[in-house]
Amino acid sequence: MTAAAPLAVLRDVEVDYGGRFGLGPFSLDIASGEIVALIGPSGCGKSTALRLLAGLEAPTRGAVTRAAGRGETSVVFQAPTLMPWAEAVDNVALPLELTGVPRGMARERAAAALAWVKLKGADQAKPAQLSGGMAMRVSLARALVTDPKLLLLDEPFAALDEITRRALADDIHRLWTATKPAVVFVTHNVEEAVFMASRVLVMTPGPGRLASEMAVDAPLPRPAGFRTSALFRETVEHVSAALAQAMAA
Amino acid sequence: MSRLTAPILFIALLLAVWQITVKALHVPAYLLPAPSDIVLALSQNLGVLTASALTTLQMALWALIAASLTACAIAVLLALSPLAECSVRPVAVALQVTPIVAIAPLVNIWAGLDHPHRAVVGLAAVVAFFPIFSGALTGLKAADPDLERLFDLYGASRLQRLARLRLPSAVPYLLEGHKVAAGLAVIGAVVAEFVSGSGGSQGLAWRLLEAANRLQTAKMFAALLILGLIGVAAHAVFQAIEGLVLKRWRGR
Numbered sequence: 001m002t003a004a005a006p007l008a009v010l011r012d013v014e015v016d017y018g019g020r021f022g023l024g025p026f027s028l029d030i031a032s033g034e035i036v037a038l039i040g041p042s043g044c045g046k047s048t049a050l051r052l053l054a055g056l057e058a059p060t061r062g063a064v065t066r067a068a069g070r071g072e073t074s075v076v077f078q079a080p081t082l083m084p085w086a087e088a089v090d091n092v093a094l095p096l097e098l099t100g101v102p103r104g105m106a107r108e109r110a111a112a113a114l115a116w117v118k119l120k121g122a123d124q125a126k127p128a129q130l131s132g133g134m135a136m137r138v139s140l141a142r143a144l145v146t147d148p149k150l151l152l153l154d155e156p157f158a159a160l161d162e163i164t165r166r167a168l169a170d171d172i173h174r175l176w177t178a179t180k181p182a183v184v185f186v187t188h189n190v191e192e193a194v195f196m197a198s199r200v201l202v203m204t205p206g207p208g209r210l211a212s213e214m215a216v217d218a219p220l221p222r223p224a225g226f227r228t229s230a231l232f233r234e235t236v237e238h239v240s241a242a243l244a245q246a247m248a249a
Numbered sequence: 250m251s252r253l254t255a256p257i258l259f260i261a262l263l264l265a266v267w268q269i270t271v272k273a274l275h276v277p278a279y280l281l282p283a284p285s286d287i288v289l290a291l292s293q294n295l296g297v298l299t300a301s302a303l304t305t306l307q308m309a310l311w312a313l314i315a316a317s318l319t320a321c322a323i324a325v326l327l328a329l330s331p332l333a334e335c336s337v338r339p340v341a342v343a344l345q346v347t348p349i350v351a352i353a354p355l356v357n358i359w360a361g362l363d364h365p366h367r368a369v370v371g372l373a374a375v376v377a378f379f380p381i382f383s384g385a386l387t388g389l390k391a392a393d394p395d396l397e398r399l400f401d402l403y404g405a406s407r408l409q410r411l412a413r414l415r416l417p418s419a420v421p422y423l424l425e426g427h428k429v430a431a432g433l434a435v436i437g438a439v440v441a442e443f444v445s446g447s448g449g450s451q452g453l454a455w456r457l458l459e460a461a462n463r464l465q466t467a468k469m470f471a472a473l474l475i476l477g478l479i480g481v482a483a484h485a486v487f488q489a490i491e492g493l494v495l496k497r498w499r500g501r
Contacts (some may be wrong), residue, residue, distance in 0.1 A: 056396075126500025
């Protein structure tokens with residue numbers, strides 16, 4: 001059996017904003033079903049890399065190849081980014097309706113997606129009535145409702161407290177098990193990167209390049225007590241060291 | 250002392266000082282009438298003043314409706330095309346900085362001397378146009394950039410983006426614009442009526458001019474009082490509408 005073609009490829013891409021916040025040259029292959037974490041200091045271009053993968057931005061130089069079609073890529077932003085005037089179910093139904101699914105069916109699937117993220121009964125709530133963690137779950141439901149092949153998460157937990165963070169990390173793994181999308185996860189938290197991903201890419205300060213790459217050799221979703229295991233601690237140490245080295249270089 | 254009684258007491262104090270001073274110094278009534286004289290003038294002319302007030306209010310309301318429809322329509326068209334926006338903006342600004350008093354004679358000619366109320370509505374609409382227009386333009390561009398990216402991601406059409414993102418995002422700005430415009434429409438109607446200088450429109454401004462020409466100063470104050478009340482009422486009504494709609498818009 002030959003390896004499947006990668007789902008998204010960045011080949012020697014460079015993004016030049018005319019300042020210090022740029023990217024590259026940077027290359028990245030995303031295979032279907034894998035979870036990759038991009039970790040690096042603020043301004044290293046990790047969010048830019050994510051926007052390139054989403055097709056929301058074009059590189060200054062280099063090539064981006066995307067196998068996922070319209071509606072097959074989802075993005076979760078740092079903030080919940082919900083429409084404040086719309087109920088949770090309408091927020092979740094939006095991607096379906098924009099891609100032409102009839103309203104009734106879109107709302108039905110949206111209600112089901114809200115149930116996956118354990119928000120059954122919050123369908124009618126407006127974003128202002130939700131807590132930060134709940135709003136982020138709505139955002140996650142909106143990303144998953146289209147059954148994406150590529151799920152891009154841009155520091156989705158940055159604004160949340162530790163307890164909510166951990167619950168959401170487990171949720172993302174649980175949901176990943178169901179449909180196995182490829183996940184790219186941007187973060188500046190080492191423990192989060194190691195917990196979430198099977199592959200951790202460390203980036204240098206802007207313009208960001210690949211500093212090193214580490215595999216996390218443990219089953220997904222993570223077994224109970226994974227955060228206290230020797231493997232987890234060691235990998236976190238490795239990634240931290242690589243990150244420190246990248247910052248110093 | 251509560252928030253409500255303090256201003257009432259203050260106003261009562263001002264009126265008392267005014268009344269006593271005017272009576273004690275024997276100030277002539279055509280120069281500064283006492284509050285009691287103003288109340289008397291108000292009660293004597295209540296019928297004609299109320300009728301004029303309703304005329305002014307009606308003209309202001311028509312002006313507000315006309316301004317709202319044209320401002321929103323133009324703003325939406327401009328939002329669909331960035332090129333159109335940079336073409337129209339300088340023209341709009343030029344019109345905005347031209348004093349209404351200066352264009353009034355022109356509008357009078359266009360409306361025809363037989364239809365002074367049309368000129369008044371037109372001029373008041375020009376004044377009320379800008380807060381709504383600039384509110385709409387700002388609001389249509391005020392959507393969360395990440396939400397815009399989300400619409401890009403799912404390949405939304407221009408119309409989908411307008412109907413489902415830009416217009417709903419503009420709601421708070423539109424409400425604010427209409428609130429400001431409501432006050433300006435009343436002011437615009439009064440100024441326009443002054444400038445059109447004809448009794449044909451029979452609004453409050455005409456009553457003011459008429460009373461001034463006859464040195465009926467107490468009646469002028471009575472008309473001013475009503476004008477002030479209209480302004481406050483217009484503001485209060487739109488404030489209430491804004492509160493109600495915003496509460497529904499964001500769900501709390």
